[in-house]
């Protein structure tokens with residue numbers, strides 16, 4: 565479990581990171597908290613020749629309110645987001661999701677940008693971003709673009725990020741008092757979700773029920789049509805394609821999606 569050898573370079577600005585990405589091309593990988601990338605390198609599932617460290621870029625850190633959005637810098641750590649009074653006020657679901665990631669050591673190093681860019685369908689923050697209708701800002705050699713959460717996750721561990729781009733900001737519509745619910749079913753406290761559900765004001769997202777975090781659109785439609793949470797939750801597995809693994813088969817994940825969706829909806833707070 566030792567990574568292949570690699571070179572290391574620290575970027576000191578977003579522009580510098582983009583230049584380094586252009587210089588090293590497909591041989592390079594961005595390094596943020598390292599809590600997904602380094603395990604993959606140790607397993608030789610990733611063998612980058614150059615790591616470009618973006619963890620010390622000050623302009624990628626911080627949590628602010630801008631107009632009608634809560635804005636989180638990509639290199640902001642899960643622990644900072646979980647402890648942020650501003651995030652708790654403007655997007656409490658996001659702060660809560662950050663607090664559910666792994667354990668204190670992981671939250672101390674892992675970043676929101678790294679979690680979203682990694683694109684794990686079982687992860688907490690991608691599901692939360694989809695439920696909140698948030699977006700990400702991507703910067704590359706041709707400038708910046710904003711991509712909505714529904715379009716950002718394109719496949720299993722795949723996103724809309726182009727090879728020369730980095731994710732710089734996460735934006736979430738500020739909605740103090742918006743009702744939200746969150747359910748994460750795990751075997752051990754610091755695990756990824758076997759199934760997860762995030763609900764925010766009529767939008768429902770599921771974790772680990774397909775190759776990307778997905779909207780439970782049949783549940784949303786049932787709620788909009790006046791169904792009770794218990795009735796609407798029965799549709800939670802519609803349109804999903806969960807995999808099977810040592811933790812759960814497909815039928816059990818579908819059962820969990822229904823049960824957890826009902827709990828998320830019935831337990832909503834604001």
Ligand SMILES: Cc1cc2nc3c(=O)[nH]c(=O)nc-3n(C[C@H](O)[C@H](O)[C@H](O)COP(=O)(O)OP(=O)(O)OC[C@H]3O[C@@H](n4cnc5c(N)ncnc54)[C@H](O)[C@@H]3O)c2cc1C
Pocket residue numbers: 593594595596597598599600601602603618638639664665666667670673674675676677678679681682686687688689725729730731732754755756757
């Ligand atoms: C034991 C353990 C338990 C965990 N439990 C959970 C859990 O319960 N829930 C959960 O959601 N996650 C969990 N994680 C994952 C954790 O949240 C990681 O921190 C996160 O997935 C990746 O963030 P990072 O900053 O460490 O990214 P890194 O590992 O540094 O990078 C991950 C990937 O994203 C790319 N990348 C990083 N930043 C950017 C950027 N700004 N722009 C473009 N690309 C970028 C990297 O090149 C790499 O491909 C766990 C991890 C471990 C080791």
